[in-house]
């Protein structure tokens with residue numbers, strides 16, 4: 029798997045250069061490797077090459093891979109999460125990136141309380157309203173945080189966004205800028221039970237823009253594992 033090793037090395041070099049050029053510390057940017065559709069053997073190879081955090085967007089695939097791989101790996105649920113599947117991930121994953129409704133928050137809270145733990149989550153923000161249905165609209169975010177902050181089984185650690193599906197760099201940058209200013213805005217308010225430590229944005233096609241605009245967690249699939257043979261949504 030010479031390719032995989034090269035891909036990881038190239039990615040780390042790019043993240044490094046990009047961070048330094050943006051006046052940031054490369055160590056502050058965490059890479060989440062998105063292995064969806066790739067078999068466990070390939071993820072294991074990535075793990076041997078220094079990847080310790082993996083993200084999956086489907087519950088079944090996540091649970092299966094989690095059970096088969098080394099226990100020192102950190103797992104993130106990055107995809108849309110249905111309420112009836114919460115019980116399989118709450119309390120087992122380090123971070124859920126996709127909290128996007130009060131009902132889902134309540135379900136995660138219930139499952140976490142039952143397991144006597146606190147589930148770390150990111151609030152997914154809808155920064156591309158015209159294209160995607162998932163995520164909290166920017167204007168609703170404070171009302172949403174108020175409702176989630178009182179749930180004892182949930183800890184909000186930051187925000188997540190998926191960039192617009194376009195090659196228009198100006199458009200992408202504009203959304204990421206908006207995301208970062210929202211993140212800073214919330215952080216400065218120092219809300220009870222709300223931490224703003226993580227800003228998860230940037231994928232294989234736009235992680236450099238995301239880093240320039242303040243992301244500290246990037247979710248990278250194809251730049252590590254190569255093209256997926258089908259689109260898993």
Ligand SMILES: *Cc1c(COP(=O)(O)O)cnc(C)c1O
Nearest residue numbers: 062085106231232247248249250
């Ligand atoms: C698939 C996926 C990624 C990674 O996408 P690439 O373009 O392959 O880097 C990141 N975030 C989410 C939510 C995804 O579903």
